[in-house]
Amino acid sequence: MAIGIFDSGLGGLTVYDKVTARLPDQPVVYFGDSAHAPYGVRDADDIYDLTCKSVERLWDAGCDLVILACNTASAAALRRMQEAWIPSDKRVLGVFVPLIEALTERQWGDNSPPREVAVKHVALFATPATVSSRAFQRELAFRAIGVDVEAQPCGGLVDALEDGDEMLAEALVRSHVEALKRRMPNPEAAILGCTHYPLMETAFQMALGADVKVYSQAALVAESLSDYLDRHPDMCGSGTENLFLTTGDPVSVSDKATQILRRKIEFQAA
Numbered sequence: 001m002a003i004g005i006f007d008s009g010l011g012g013l014t015v016y017d018k019v020t021a022r023l024p025d026q027p028v029v030y031f032g033d034s035a036h037a038p039y040g041v042r043d044a045d046d047i048y049d050l051t052c053k054s055v056e057r058l059w060d061a062g063c064d065l066v067i068l069a070c071n072t073a074s075a076a077a078l079r080r081m082q083e084a085w086i087p088s089d090k091r092v093l094g095v096f097v098p099l100i101e102a103l104t105e106r107q108w109g110d111n112s113p114p115r116e117v118a119v120k121h122v123a124l125f126a127t128p129a130t131v132s133s134r135a136f137q138r139e140l141a142f143r144a145i146g147v148d149v150e151a152q153p154c155g156g157l158v159d160a161l162e163d164g165d166e167m168l169a170e171a172l173v174r175s176h177v178e179a180l181k182r183r184m185p186n187p188e189a190a191i192l193g194c195t196h197y198p199l200m201e202t203a204f205q206m207a208l209g210a211d212v213k214v215y216s217q218a219a220l221v222a223e224s225l226s227d228y229l230d231r232h233p234d235m236c237g238s239g240t241e242n243l244f245l246t247t248g249d250p251v252s253v254s255d256k257a258t259q260i261l262r263r264k265i266e267f268q269a270a
């Protein structure tokens, strides 16, 4: 009865952590495509091919439902996957919608026309591929009107986090926030639109200032998954094991994951 969680690397562990806290009895198979991270600097075809291959591996591990805990894959590949590739007995869900529903104060599945919402100036921090896809703005436009979104591609940040270089990551957060504030001096809300970025949430909050509400996805995705599984208990798949799979070097990936989650994590070769 396993579900799959996919990311290009280690960032999806922020989602994994909240999912296992919310659903402690739910077996989860985590797949990190560290050999090919970062995805955020790749083109859409490349991201699509790599994501499909990774999701297939999760299906082989007995997961009928896979969460793309990766905004880049959700932005650049998910729609194409859903249109033509995913078999009828499988589901692949992205991480954008729960976040946008929270930002626009909507309940799950509220398909009413877009309306005015409280926040008017939103800063989006995401990978270059997510920013250039404009998927966030598209999903937001289905639900809200009159929201000004300024997007900052945070080049280098995922590499620094995958390498465990926290000092570089902090410096990059400060410079990306400064760059954004030159274009939008007073955002009311900030979206951490990459699952790696919650690892730097404190640095983002400090650079943005205490009056900016920072939205990060992990807890929102876990809540929305729990709700989905209540409504679709048949999507829990046949797998019964908790597993961590990587296309990278299992030893160094395990060390970094153990540091991030502050408990022993053992990855095995995918």
Ligand code: DGL
Pocket: 007, 008, 009, 011, 012, 037, 038, 039, 040, 041, 069, 070, 071, 072, 073, 127, 130, 158, 193, 194, 195, 196
């Ligand atoms: N953590 C991913 C995301 O949410 C991917 C980052 C990357 O591989 O560039 O976008």
